[in-house]
Amino acid sequence: MHLNPAAGPILTSAEIRSIERQYLAAGVPLMERAGQAASEVALRILEGRSGCVLILAGPGNNGGDGFVVARLLREAGREVVVVCTVEAEQMPADARAARLAWQQAGGQVVPDFLGSNWALVVDAIFGIGLKRAPEGRYAEWIARLNQLNSPVLSLDLPSGLDADTGRAPGVAVRASHTVSFIAWKPGLLTHDGSELCGELMLNTLDLSVADSGAQVLTLASFAPRLKPRASNSHKGTFGQAGVIGGAVGMVGAALLSARSALLLGAGRVYVGLLDPLAPMLDIVQPELMLRPPGDLHLICSALAIGPGLGQSEAAVLQMKRALGFTGPLVLDADALNLIAASSNLQPRLTQRDAPSVLTPHPAEAARLLQCAPSEVQADRLAACRELSRRYRAHVVLKGAGSIVCLADGRLFINVTGNAGLATAGSGDVLTGIVLALLAQGWEAELALPCAVYLHGAAADALLEAGIGPIGMTAGELAPAARRLLNAWVSERSGGRG
Ligand SMILES: NC(=O)C1=CN([C@@H]2O[C@H](COP(=O)(O)OP(=O)(O)OC[C@H]3O[C@@H](n4cnc5c(N)ncnc54)[C@H](O)[C@@H]3O)[C@@H](O)[C@H]2O)[C@@H](O)CC1
Ligand SMILES: Nc1ncnc2c1ncn2[C@@H]1O[C@H](COP(=O)(O)OP(=O)(O)O)[C@@H](O)[C@H]1O
Numbered sequence: 107m108h109l110n111p112a113a114g115p116i117l118t119s120a121e122i123r124s125i126e127r128q129y130l131a132a133g134v135p136l137m138e139r140a141g142q143a144a145s146e147v148a149l150r151i152l153e154g155r156s157g158c159v160l161i162l163a164g165p166g167n168n169g170g171d172g173f174v175v176a177r178l179l180r181e182a183g184r185e186v187v188v189v190c191t192v193e194a195e196q197m198p199a200d201a202r203a204a205r206l207a208w209q210q211a212g213g214q215v216v217p218d219f220l221g222s223n224w225a226l227v228v229d230a231i232f233g234i235g236l237k238r239a240p241e242g243r244y245a246e247w248i249a250r251l252n253q254l255n256s257p258v259l260s261l262d263l264p265s266g267l268d269a270d271t272g273r274a275p276g277v278a279v280r281a282s283h284t285v286s287f288i289a290w291k292p293g294l295l296t297h298d299g300s301e302l303c304g305e306l307m308l309n310t311l312d313l314s315v316a317d318s319g320a321q322v323l324t325l326a327s328f329a330p331r332l333k334p335r336a337s338n339s340h341k342g343t344f345g346q347a348g349v350i351g352g353a354v355g356m357v358g359a360a361l362l363s364a365r366s367a368l369l370l371g372a373g374r375v376y377v378g379l380l381d382p383l384a385p386m387l388d389i390v391q392p393e394l395m396l397r398p399p400g401d402l403h404l405i406c407s408a409l410a411i412g413p414g415l416g417q418s419e420a421a422v423l424q425m426k427r428a429l430g431f432t433g434p435l436v437l438d439a440d441a442l443n444l445i446a447a448s449s450n451l452q453p454r455l456t457q458r459d460a461p462s463v464l465t466p467h468p469a470e471a472a473r474l475l476q477c478a479p480s481e482v483q484a485d486r487l488a489a490c491r492e493l494s495r496r497y498r499a500h501v502v503l504k505g506a507g508s509i510v511c512l513a514d515g516r517l518f519i520n521v522t523g524n525a526g527l528a529t530a531g532s533g534d535v536l537t538g539i540v541l542a543l544l545a546q547g548w549e550a551e552l553a554l555p556c557a558v559y560l561h562g563a564a565a566d567a568l569l570e571a572g573i574g575p576i577g578m579t580a581g582e583l584a585p586a587a588r589r590l591l592n593a594w595v596s597e598r599s600g601g602r603g
């Protein structure tokens with residue numbers, strides 16, 4: 107997902123409303139500013155496109171924004187049709203005033219639209235005030251506009267999308283562009299939002315917004331750690347990473363993690379495979395050292411357990427050992443399933459002194475929270491926060507718009523990555539990347555955000571190179587991530603990386 111501007115705080119709709127109240131009380135013309143910002147975007151989209159603009163205005167202030175855009179586009183010489191079915195008296199005061207200004211400028215309001223040949227459709231149906239799935243005429247408008255071939259600019263957020271959770275409870279607008287106001291909302295950046303917003307822009311309306319607990323994940327989130335290697339270093343300087351997993355039929359998962367840890371800079375990488383018939387050597391990556399899984403906690407400075415681990419007695423035994431490890435520990439895949447299933451293992455995790463990193467996808471998160479995956483997806487931020495709190499861990503809840511919640515409660519939403527990552531083993535690679543950074547001494551608070559951002563950025567780089575999304579493979583991610591990490595370090599150190 108491309109964000110413009112890239113960074114900034116993420117606020118809930120309640121936080122946005124409280125800011126709005128404060129500025130409106132001070133007489134700041136927020137709706138006029140929102141309409142102005144949106145009409146500038148609309149005119150950019152309209153460059154080189156002739157024809158009429160269709161504006162669909164809903165019953166609230168989002169509709170009001172639409173009326174301001176209508177007036178400003180008309181002033182700019184565009185032909186505009188506004189569709190609105192509520193009476194002016196039923197609209198909130200600011201929206202009513204915007205509608206009146208439109209009509210005073212000679213604009214018409216019509217009850218429905220026909221035809222399909224619009225230069226641009228402006229979606230001003232619902233913003234942060236959506237209360238339930240759109241129904242009736244609004245659902246019908248949305249379904250019809252999703253069939254059109256015109257560009258669609260959503261104001262504040264695509265109508266039908268929940269601003270706080272990113273869930274679309276029913277039909278929702280699929281925008282080509284979204285211009286959001288004041289601050290990012292979580293729902294723009296995760297879950298269905300990743301699909302519906304198109305090109306996403308933010309206009310702060312010149313308000314200064316205090317940082318909240320949630321941020322868009324960017325390079326700046328972990329930049330202090332992007333330092334070149336000292337010349338006078340040796341393999342021991344970059345740590346001993348260990349991966350435990352690879353039961354019968356799942357050896358590849360552990361190898362993918364281990365290879366990724368090696369390519370992302372761990373000094374030595376050990377693999378403990380549970381499959382008794384597993385090979386003694388990774389012939390593709392002979393640098394990996396294959397050892398009995400029970401030895402790894404004794405020789406490693408950072409451990410990951412879970413990829414292809416299975417849920418056998420032997421796996422439980424390895425889990426008990428790993429949870430007693432005194433260094434940073436990454437738990438993925440079956441390690442998470444075993445934690446979810448065992449009240450015996452849970453306290454061993456929550457009582458750890460060293461950092462624990464959990465990397466669940468929504469189904470694993472649901473098992474850890476004893477709920478259904480749909481409940482996790484219904485509020486991904488809340489689920490991630492609860493996992494972090496309950497298990498005293500740094501957590502990434504994976505999937506489009508991955509959520510990172512650090513053990514101190516700080517939240518990030520990641521916007522790198524693409525559907526090419528929806529392939530077996532890409533999660534194993536993420537585990538290997540986090541492990542590599544931990545082994546090299548990164549604090550978990552920086553290692554996890556960097557790994558999540560880098561993993562997605564690697565997939566984006568592959569996509570740009572024509573590799574994917576169809577057929578992108580997990581094994582291609584680590585070399586792409588290695589190139590990026592080296593480039594970032596080099597850029598930040600004036601080429602000394
Ligand atoms: N005056 C302000 O506070 C500002 C508001 N702004 C805009 O106003 C929006 C928020 O305005 P509102 O709070 O009025 O909310 P919305 O305009 O997003 O929608 C609320 C209206 O839609 C109705 N509604 C909600 N869900 C529905 C459904 N499923 N089916 C049918 N009707 C439904 C509600 O009953 C209400 O009438 C923001 O997203 C932003 O676009 C901006 O103009 C900035 C300033
Ligand atoms: N559509 C998507 N858009 C962005 N990222 C995705 C998408 N699908 C999957 N991913 C990412 O790919 C990884 C998949 O991890 P996981 O489900 O554990 O896979 P596996 O178990 O096969 O390794 C996660 O990092 C997830 O965030």
Ligand SMILES: [K+]
Pocket residue numbers: 168229230231232233260261262263264265
């Ligand atoms: K909208």
